[in-house]
Amino acid sequence: MTIEDRDDAYLVTHALAKDTLSRLRDVSTEQVAFRKGLVKLGRICGYEIIDGAMGTEYVPVRTPLAETTGERVKGMDDVVIVNVLRAATPFVEGLLKAFPRAKQGVISAGRDEEAGMNDDGEFPITIDYVKLPEIGPDDTVIVADPMLATGSTMCAVLEHILAEADDYEDLFVLSAVSAPDGLVRVGEEVPDADLLTVAIDDHLDEDGFIVPGLGDAGDRAFRTT
Numbered sequence: 476m477t478i479e480d481r482d483d484a485y486l487v488t489h490a491l492a493k494d495t496l497s498r499l500r501d502v503s504t505e506q507v508a509f510r511k512g513l514v515k516l517g518r519i520c521g522y523e524i525i526d527g528a529m530g531t532e533y534v535p536v537r538t539p540l541a542e543t544t545g546e547r548v549k550g551m552d553d554v555v556i557v558n559v560l561r562a563a564t565p566f567v568e569g570l571l572k573a574f575p576r577a578k579q580g581v582i583s584a585g586r587d588e589e590a591g592m593n594d595d596g597e598f599p600i601t602i603d604y605v606k607l608p609e610i611g612p613d614d615t616v617i618v619a620d621p622m623l624a625t626g627s628t629m630c631a632v633l634e635h636i637l638a639e640a641d642d643y644e645d646l647f648v649l650s651a652v653s654a655p656d657g658l659v660r661v662g663e664e665v666p667d668a669d670l671l672t673v674a675i676d677d678h679l680d681e682d683g684f685i686v687p688g689l690g691d692a693g694d695r696a697f698r699t700t
């Protein structure tokens with residue numbers, strides 16, 4: 476397993492995850508390669524969640540030659556993936572390669588960049604659309620957003636999810652790059668969530684961007700400015 480348990484989060488340490496994230500960070504990686512990189516990273520993270528959190532059960536298998544015992548991943552039909560629009564869309568596309576039968580939720584959330592960060596390091600968040608599947612006690616819920624900066628978006632998103640779902644098997648917050656501030660904030664506000672990320676970066680700049688980070692993930696994937 477290539478997940479490292481730290482005090483503030485679980486780190487996905489798979490070599491391919493690090494390689495893919497480094498290409499995403501590169502300023503010369505253009506839109507198509509950036510989007511494909513997010514898809515790839517989502518798939519790798521999905522496999523890591525399967526390996527680290529889901530486990531297998533024994534099943535009888537008949538090969539062309541004999542009866543034998545095989546293993547099957549448990550709980551693949553009890554997975555909920557929440558796509559935090561918009562930057563998570565390619566990331567979720569990759570996750571769905573690992574969890575093809577996942578139930579899917581969508582929450583459209585955006586930071587009010589014009590209002591800016593307040594003195595507590597928080598952004599006002601606008602939530603425009605929420606559509607979630609039914610979430611039950613057997614479900615592994617994965618809330619995906621490639622960037623966890625101040626944590627304002629994720630806290631607002633989790634508030635909506637928890638208002639509709641009070642019982643689940645596991646709740647993962649999955650990001651590609653996290654800032655220490657965001658991890659602390661989400662960890663304090665939703666202690667029940669397991670925070671999973673590929674990298675924990677150094678700090679936030681005065682505009683609330685992760686440094687070194689990878690810039691604005693939504694803009695780079697969707698070619699907006």
Ligand SMILES: O=P(O)(O)OC[C@H]1O[C@H](OP(=O)(O)OP(=O)(O)O)[C@H](O)[C@@H]1O
Nearest residue numbers: 561562585586623624625626627628693
């Ligand atoms: O932790 P926070 O400080 O809240 O920042 C993280 C959020 O910022 C980005 O979204 P953005 O608001 O840029 O929307 P977009 O996905 O449409 O680009 C990113 O995808 C996160 O949702």
Ligand SMILES: O=c1cc[nH]c(=O)[nH]1
Nearest residue numbers: 624684685690691692
């Ligand atoms: O660094 C950041 C912070 C928020 N959103 C992004 O896309 N990048």
Ligand SMILES: [Mg+2]
Nearest residue numbers: 691692693694
């Ligand atoms: Mg953005």
